[in-house]
Amino acid sequence: MNALKAAVIGVGAMGQHHARVYDQIIGTQLVGIADADPTAGAQIARLCHTRAYVDHRRLLDETRPDIVTVAVPTEFHHRVALDVMESGCHVLVEKPIAATEEQAIELIERAEALGRKLMVGHIVxxxxxxxxxxxxxxxxxxxxxxxxxxxxxxxxxxxxxxxxxxxxxxxxxxxxxxxxxxxxxxxxxxxxxxxxxxxxxxxxxxxxxxxxxxxxxxxxxxxxxxxxxxxxxxxxxxxxxxxxxxxxxxxxxxxxxxxxxxxxxxxxxxxxxxxxxxxxxxxxxPLRAELEAFAHAVSTGEPVPVDGQDGLAALxxxxxxxxxxxxxxxxxxx
Ligand SMILES: NC(=O)c1ccc[n+]([C@@H]2O[C@H](COP(=O)([O-])OP(=O)(O)OC[C@H]3O[C@@H](n4cnc5c(N)ncnc54)[C@H](O)[C@@H]3O)[C@@H](O)[C@H]2O)c1
Missing domain, CATH: 3.30.360.10 (Dihydrodipicolinate Reductase; domain 2)
Structure with a gap:
């Protein structure tokens, strides 16, 4: 089976580990990362052998990933995760799923309507x-x-x-x-x-x-x-x-x-x-197990182990x- 093309948006304290793990695990190939801070983005891209973008929409357009982690600050989860799903990718959004219940519900509905997998990073x-x-x-x-x-x-x-x-x-x-x-x-x-x-x-x-x-x-x-x-x-x-x-x-x-x-x-x-x-x-x-489970669900079509409803319930x-x-x-x- 071909490796899934993976990308990470937001490579701060948490997102940089998503990038590292996608770069390491068999079954995924890290095709790029995006971070609003160009210095942080360039540094993580170097460490993870990939390309850095400042604008996540450019990353999505140019690299066409299959799966994307969204690890920007919580207040931006909703906007960025919608962009990811609308560009054709499955998304793993860090916890909490979104800043408000309304935003979480919209993410769940859009994922269903677009036929995308939406997983939430309840890593514990x-x-x-x-x-x-x-x-x-x-x-x-x-x-x-x-x-x-x-x-x-x-x-x-x-x-x-x-x-x-x-x-x-x-x-x-x-x-x-x-x-x-x-x-x-x-x-x-x-x-x-x-x-x-x-x-x-x-x-x-x-x-x-x-x-x-x-x-x-x-x-x-x-x-x-x-x-x-x-x-x-x-x-x-x-x-x-x-x-x-x-x-x-x-x-x-x-x-x-x-x-x-x-x-x-x-x-x-x-x-x-x-x-x-x-x-x-x-x-x-745990992060490796989480990302492997996400990639497995996308590859096999099986349900993700932590879905949008779980994320909404916790929120x-x-x-x-x-x-x-x-x-x-x-x-x-x-
Ligand atoms: N699962 C966990 O255990 C765990 C642990 C820590 C953080 N988190 C979650 O991860 C998310 C990020 O937290 P963090 O601690 O890594 O924050 P952080 O501030 O360290 O990193 C966020 C990064 O996102 C970048 N960013 C902001 N807006 C952006 C945008 N529009 N496009 C691209 N990049 C953008 C910032 O420049 C920064 O580098 C939060 O939702 C947080 O709740 C989860």
């Missing part, structure tokens, strides 16, 4: 520890899920000017909660504050109630002088823990359910400390959290 799904966790949850290894808790703490990123921490980071975790449970949120409440960001909130504690009664918790900020990226899923048989920074997956077993009687019991007798198991996880770069939840935080009251969804 491609963490191999998350993939392994998902496989184990689907196999029923935890029994009923009670709670999903996400912690995403770290220092303030100077580069993010156009959105607050909820839209920039909580979209990852709100997507995770949907992805791991397969459930939609019915109610949420958020406490947010703007401590040092000049325009938006930079700290969030949020709770999400899912349709089946599972509780999601997001604890996210740009105010912590060390990076923490953790996810726990607590259920009948214990608690799974993912450390995204090391791609490790652990299970802390509930000793009351860890023996062979598990299959037969219908009622939980209680919770007590059991074994801790660290599962072997084959480490892999909707994040917007509801911003609203809840501002108004100081729960938001009902559905």
């Amino acid at each position: 799904r491609f963490d191999p520890a998350v993939q392994e966790l998902k496989r184990r949850l689907m196999a029923g290894e935890l029994g009923r899920i009670f709670q999903v808790r996400c912690r995403r703490l770290g220092p303030f990123p100077d580069r993010v000017r156009d959105v607050g921490v909820v839209i920039d980071l909580a979209t990852h975790d709100l997507d995770m909660i949907r992805y791991l449970t397969g459930q939609e949120a019915v109610r949420m409440y958020a406490e947010t504050e703007q401590k040092i960001h000049s325009a938006y909130e930079d700290i969030l504690i949020g709770t999400v109630r899912l349709a089946d009664g599972t509780i999601g918790i997001v604890d996210i900020n740009w105010l912590t002088p060390t990076k923490i990226r953790e996810l726990t899923v607590t259920g009948e048989r214990g608690m799974f823990l993912v450390d995204h920074l090391t791609q490790d997956l652990y299970l802390y077993e509930n000793a009351e359910t860890s023996d062979e009687r598990w299959g037969a019991i219908s009622l939980l007798r209680g919770v007590s400390e059991g074994r801790m198991i660290r599962y072997p996880v084959h480490k892999y770069e 909707r939840l994040a917007r509801a959290m911003v609203r809840s935080g501002r108004e100081g009251r729960p938001v009902l969804l559905g």
